[in-house]
Amino acid sequence: MHWSISMHDDVREAQIKIEAYAKKCGLDFFDTIFEMVSTDQMTAFAAFDGFPVRYPHWQFGMRYDQMMKKTEWGAHKIYEMVIQNDPSYAYLLSANSLVDQKMVIAHVYAHVDFFKNNMWFSKTERKMLDKMANHAVKIRAFMDELGQDRVEGFIDHVLALESLIDPALPFVEKKHVLDDVAKKVPVKLKVPHGYMDDFMNPPEYMHEQAERIQQEEERAKSLLKTPQSDERDILLFLMQYAPLEAWQKEVIDIIRNESYYFLPQRQTKIMNEGWASYWHASMMTGGILGDSEIIDFADRHAGAMRLDPGNLNPYKIGLELFRDIEERWNMGKHGVKYHACENMLEKSIWNTNDNAGRKKIFEVRTTCNDASFIDQYMTEEFVEKLQLYMYRDKKIVSKDFSNIKDVLLRQLTNCGEPVLYVRDANFKNRHELLLWHSFENTALDKAWAEKTMASLSVLWQRGVHVETQQDGSRMLWSYRDGVFSEEKIVL
């Protein structure tokens, strides 16, 4: 059990009680250290994604600026903030009421349970707090040596590409690397006696043989396309092949590392918040709160579940889906037999008293990410109950289940970002870089692509191209010498 000195007695008491209760509920979490902070400090931490130290960069300042403004207007209050680390750290707003603190503490324990047990986090760095601090030290050192403007400007370009990593990579045993191919050596004839070596393997012959091997290898290399197959980890590719200085490669390495660290959080936003909300609600009403606190809690909880037109509230949708799954598995409303049943009355009163709901949701929290969570468990009834709709240009265009599910899945696949690969590093034999956009229904935003390609070309130091699709035709977008151009690809 941990707490900071600043923690008030009553909060500490609540924390001890909630921690024990959470364990009783079956939650399994890392040690969690709570810190009491002011609103200003909370905002500062939030700008750093919860970490106390990040490398110097203006984007954190921008986030801080935006959050401060929202806080000033009272439109925004950051209630909870957890650092996914072992041990985990969580911040509590010192100005909050005790009911708020209890709710947040319960919420935090469920987050940490998720972090510890969900398989998408299984390869995530557990000691990120230290790593982040190291990153900051390194980049500060670069800035001291090379000047802040130069290093910060380079970071800008890398950040434009930060999400171009391979989500599957952490789960692959070992990455196939080109240089791993075993090196050939000249073959010597076996010599019975040492003195015969010069006769049986004349030096001129050995030398000739070595030269031939080298020539063959170079020829093979030049015929080999780089990369051999499409490469999704574009940051890694740039580190390996872009003509960069050592410090620049290190900056890419740092940002790539952080990007991999944050990836599972982006992949499980709905589940993570849903799971935490499910448990805070369950624990609060299950004995943590006194009678007099229930109304305050209900109010606060309702605030977190608020619906904003046009926005999806991950807390709300996640919580409701976990509850829905629990209910269906409690009553046996799943499986072939249930779905085959065509008698609506029978279906509506279906109850096999399985009571397997709790077990099921723990299983779901271990195995799913947002995309599979929605794909496997979101039912037509659920979409109707939660009043989901599809909209375009501020207008509701459909409430049809399959439409909604399609779009929602597209929004969640790859965290709603386009998938791009490096296809050719010697495009048109000019050492220009060709990326290939794996097109699925939605076109890229051209204006943003142009700016992003400008950053990419700074790193690659030659022209860069993106193959994509627009209005049904295959397009090649090019950015060369500061000029963007596009052409139709005709087969």
Added chain:
Amino acid sequence: MIDQDHGRFRSIIKGRIKKELQKYVSHGEMLVRKGKDKVAIQMPSIDIPRFRFSSGETIGQGPGDVGEELGPAQAGEKAQEHELSLPELAALLGEELALPAIEPRGKKTIQSHADRYTSVAHQGPASLRHLRRTFRETLRRQSAQGESPIFIPIKKDMRYRSWKTETLYENAAVIIYIMDVSGSMGDAQKEIVRTEAFWIDTWLRSQYKGLETRYIVHDADAREVDEETFFRTKESGGTLISSAYKLCEKIIHDHYSPNEWNIYPFHFSDGDNWSRDDTKISIEILEKSILPQVNQFCYGQVDSPHGTGEFHKDLLGHFGDKNTSLSMSRIRDKEDIYQSIKDFLGKGK
């Protein structure tokens, strides 16, 4: 830590504003006044680019049927709003227009005394106890005496916050805005005057503590009004510029001794004066009485389709363009505001 990043971000924003300052100067509507000493500026977001999808269908949640419009509270707003304090804005203006810092006239005029609690004393009221300093003294004394590490302050250790009296020198200044509100001055012309006045205020306020502003409107007759009336008044009828100059002269005489005040009259007109005689009188008042007393007299001629624009020529003809106390500028449209401000404020007087 975050303060440094925030500082970087702010300087990037200021850099952008400075780069686009001419646009912001000419189009006053892009600046929104926020309270007494801040402005909000709309500018395109400076987000880091990335590959992203063009907008398409999105999923939302809540009551509503197909075909229904969603409220305006939508995500995806492109512009960001940034706040800037007026001194910050003035500094940008000064840098970009290369405005010289103003050399106030004469001696440092108004002096005031201010008590600031920057000192520490051995005696004082209990409410001003300086605990940290007190305990530091205790620590020092007891460690020197080798006593136990339980610190008990004695009277000798007590420290109190105390004040120092500082003398502040201030240079007082007054701006006297004069505007022709006769029928020939239209809304577009007034908008230009309002924009100019904003930037002039902002700059002079950054140069002087305690800036006062007075407003005179005139047609054939002049009267003093408040700021709001100044920009709203619309009269019909003719123009006698001398009436305004007489009133200006009187205000200076009654309230602003040139020995104590830096005086800046700004006159905006479409250059239409009713009679040559009146122009003669106006020039005389200007030359004999106003110019010797003020730092600078600025005449801004806002061209209007109805005006003859004669007055600018008359002034130029009489004073030439070398007179150091008189600045003249012609403002044909909004785009000229930038240069005009430079004309007015570029002399550093």
